[in-house]
Amino acid sequence: MTVAATKLRVEDKLFQNRYLVDPGRPHITVRPHEHPSANLRALTRICPAKCYELNDKGQVEIAADGCMECGTCRVLCEASGEVVWNYPRGGFGVLFKFG
Amino acid sequence: MSEEKFDAIVIGAGMAGNAAAYTMASRGLKVLQLERGEYPGSKNVQGAIMYANMLEKIIPDFRDDAPLERHLVEQRFWMMDDTSHVGIQYRSDDFNESRPERYTIIRAQFDRWFSRKVRAAGATVLCETTATELAHEGGKVIGVRTDRTGDIILADTVVLAEGANGLLGTRAGLRQTPTPESVALAVKEIHFLPEDVIDQRFGLHGNEGCVIEAAGTISRGMAGLAFLYTNKESISLGIGCLVSDFAATCESPYELLEAFKNHPSIKHLIAGTEVKEYAAHLIPEGGYKAIPALFGDGWVVVGDAAQLNNAVHREGSNLAMTSGRIAGEAIFDVKSRGGRMTKKNLALYKTMLDESFVIKDLKKYKDMPALLHTNSRNFFMTYPKLMSEASKNFMRVDGTPKIENERATTAAFIKARSRLGLVSDAVRLAFAWR
Ligand SMILES: Cc1cc2nc3c(=O)[nH]c(=O)nc-3n(C[C@H](O)[C@H](O)[C@H](O)COP(=O)(O)OP(=O)(O)OC[C@H]3O[C@@H](n4cnc5c(N)ncnc54)[C@H](O)[C@@H]3O)c2cc1C
Ligand code: SF4
Numbered sequence: 001m002t003v004a005a006t007k008l009r010v011e012d013k014l015f016q017n018r019y020l021v022d023p024g025r026p027h028i029t030v031r032p033h034e035h036p037s038a039n040l041r042a043l044t045r046i047c048p049a050k051c052y053e054l055n056d057k058g059q060v061e062i063a064a065d066g067c068m069e070c071g072t073c074r075v076l077c078e079a080s081g082e083v084v085w086n087y088p089r090g091g092f093g094v095l096f097k098f099g
Numbered sequence: 100m101s102e103e104k105f106d107a108i109v110i111g112a113g114m115a116g117n118a119a120a121y122t123m124a125s126r127g128l129k130v131l132q133l134e135r136g137e138y139p140g141s142k143n144v145q146g147a148i149m150y151a152n153m154l155e156k157i158i159p160d161f162r163d164d165a166p167l168e169r170h171l172v173e174q175r176f177w178m179m180d181d182t183s184h185v186g187i188q189y190r191s192d193d194f195n196e197s198r199p200e201r202y203t204i205i206r207a208q209f210d211r212w213f214s215r216k217v218r219a220a221g222a223t224v225l226c227e228t229t230a231t232e233l234a235h236e237g238g239k240v241i242g243v244r245t246d247r248t249g250d251i252i253l254a255d256t257v258v259l260a261e262g263a264n265g266l267l268g269t270r271a272g273l274r275q276t277p278t279p280e281s282v283a284l285a286v287k288e289i290h291f292l293p294e295d296v297i298d299q300r301f302g303l304h305g306n307e308g309c310v311i312e313a314a315g316t317i318s319r320g321m322a323g324l325a326f327l328y329t330n331k332e333s334i335s336l337g338i339g340c341l342v343s344d345f346a347a348t349c350e351s352p353y354e355l356l357e358a359f360k361n362h363p364s365i366k367h368l369i370a371g372t373e374v375k376e377y378a379a380h381l382i383p384e385g386g387y388k389a390i391p392a393l394f395g396d397g398w399v400v401v402g403d404a405a406q407l408n409n410a411v412h413r414e415g416s417n418l419a420m421t422s423g424r425i426a427g428e429a430i431f432d433v434k435s436r437g438g439r440m441t442k443k444n445l446a447l448y449k450t451m452l453d454e455s456f457v458i459k460d461l462k463k464y465k466d467m468p469a470l471l472h473t474n475s476r477n478f479f480m481t482y483p484k485l486m487s488e489a490s491k492n493f494m495r496v497d498g499t500p501k502i503e504n505e506r507a508t509t510a511a512f513i514k515a516r517s518r519l520g521l522v523s524d525a526v527r528l529a530f531a532w533r
Contacts, residue, residue, distance in 0.1 A: 010353050013288075013353060013374075013377040014377060016374060016375055016376050016377055017376060017377060017378075020137070038346075039346055042345070042346045042349050045349040045350070045351050046284070046342075046345040046346065046349060046350070046351060046352060048284065048286045048352045048353060048379035049379065050353075068377075068378060068379040068380075069142065069264075070264070070284060070379040070380055070381055071263065071264030071277075071282075071381050072284045072342055072345070072379075072381065074264065074276070075264075075276065075277050075278070075279055075282055075342050075381070076279055076342065076346055078276060079276065085266075086266070087135055087229050087266065088229075089229060089246050090135045090226070090227040090228040090229040090245070090246055090247070091135075091136070091137050091226070091227030093142075094141075094142070095136070095137055095141045096140070096141055096142065096143065096144065096206070096207050096376065096378055097207055097375070097376060098205050098206070098207050098208075098289045098333075098335075098375065098376045098378075099140055099141070099142075099143045099144045099145065099147075099205065099206035099207040099210075099376075099378060
């Protein structure tokens, strides 16, 4: 059971979804940092779209293309200023067909 | 600054926003509604069970044309451990009534239908428009700015129906950003199957529906719940846990979802399905104690944005619809008496809401969030395991005398929680439930 779960690729799940990406206008950014806080690091595991990743220097980066705009990263990391969060421009971003 | 001024601007075309906009527009108020999605519902996620009574109070004949999936005749609650579940099941033919009280719905379709009613009632609905800022004058909200133009759109009142992660109200300092302890992150998938296969698997006929809500080791010690709801030709299923618990454990939501789908009690129910969407959304879980200020000079807040969500009963859409309707009625009332939209006059909204089931229910469970959150390991790990152990002991026929099985069960409970722990959990649960 656990084996199947860890093998799973979120990318394949997100592939089902519809998005209208707003090129060059990411709606979420991560503030440059030396060492990520525990919450920021946690996002590499708990962002449901796996938008957050650790680079080779041990810093957290975001690629928000698959973002489902849930707000989890905002709730965890906006107050500390580590994450700057906005909605995509009207009409852009994830488009749920069922929701 | 544009010349046109509205009686009310409603932010969001979800359950709460549509209820508010419909209520005001159908009473003749000049209403503008803004929705950031391409169409109403394109950003919204729900299980989804919709409660008829609360919609009937807004649109009495909704059954004539609303996109409804199945009406519910059966509900199962499952306490799950890694390989089994203990369940309570309630099914009644009484629910096959002419005006059923609960339906499953698909939000992207339902919200579009609701929005058509709002337009038909006379409101102006602008989609693909994100409200970016509340405009103030002398401490009073006088309108909003959007990402379309920099201009302020003026209104006497702004109804904040922006959902769990509403930015506008928090940015304007009208309420706090939700804390990780007060919101759950839920992930959800929709699985398609032919209608007759769903009927067979769940023992359903016609438009009958069945729902399963499950707790236990599936949330790996976090405070959480999973669900499986039958739609006409699809199954919605998902799992949600507190954001603070996710952050502490670093469990991944999609792995939890996969494990839930692969659980032996669930797997056969969704075998052979085609998955068509994967979604994620926050659910307010803070309850009564997390409700922010609900009104002020020129504004009110409704639905999830105001934390009006009953996590114990998994109800949110009906509280959203009801608070939206009541806000609309209160604004209409003030307006029709020639009153201004001051904080003092808009207090009527809160007075009316206090009288409704919305606040009464949330008040009833005011201590529940704290209890479940501080005790999550016991409620979501230890007890489900013990329940399943007890059931297994009860069911197995292997030559062990029954009295020994019973002693083993009792011993297991005491070993896991201690006598005092069991008593204290039971007492605290009873008090929080009161
Ligand atoms: C997985 C899951 C399962 C659930 N299951 C159930 C269930 O079975 N039964 C039930 O009753 N409840 C359920 N709920 C809760 C229910 O979905 C919510 O309580 C309900 O949707 C709240 O309605 P709302 O109108 O307040 O917010 P939403 O429905 O979230 O609507 C908010 C709207 O505002 C828009 N918006 C936000 N900001 C802006 C802006 N700045 N400008 C323009 N538009 C904006 C959004 O796009 C959205 O359309 C569930 C929730 C989840 C996540
Ligand atoms: S909003 Fe949700 S999906 Fe988007 S990046 Fe943040 S955590 Fe991930």
